[in-house]
Amino acid sequence: MSKERARRRAEREAEQARQAALRAERQARLARRRRLLERVTAPAAALLPRRPVRIAGQRGIIARRRRTQNGVVAVLFLIVQVIAWLLWSSWAARLGALLLSLLLVPVLVTVVFDRRS
Template sequence: MSKERARRRAEREAEQARQAALRAEREARLARRRGRVGRVTALLPRRPVRVAVQGGIMARRRRAQNGLVAVLFLIVQVIAWLLWSSWTARLGVLVLSVLFVPLFVTLVFDRRS
């Protein structure tokens, strides 16, 4: 009976030693890989810090309003481009649009009143 237990213990210990050797080889391979990756990434430029986009209801509303203003500005410019062939008229519409966009935004989207 004790010879049988000794044989099983020897088998268990041999299996544990084999598993430990495999684990040590895997860890050594992983350490070498991490070293290579670390050396390569040290040569690369750092990425800029990303700024998180606000997700609240006010931020979504502001983005929608800004998008609407931009689309309306582009529509006015396209209409002016199609209606007048004179560069002076097109430039005049552009200048007036740039001047009146802040006024439009204040009158339409101002929430203070």
């Protein structure tokens, strides 16, 4: 019986030694990574604030709807610009399409997405 206990104890100790070696290796790897990151970010540390400034995004159904609408407007604006660039080779026509789009986007957004009416 004592031989069996001794064998199990030896197995437990071997497993604990293996786990300790794995932990030590992991900690060494983490320390190397921290040192490397510190060397890379140290020159910029003087320029950046200590704690990152978090800007909380708006949440909720109205904010989600507004983000979706802005995305649709941006994609449509880009599609119009790409079509203008593909159709016309004249720089004046392309510039005119850009200026006209920039002037008409706020009007169309107001007409289509206005919730006051």
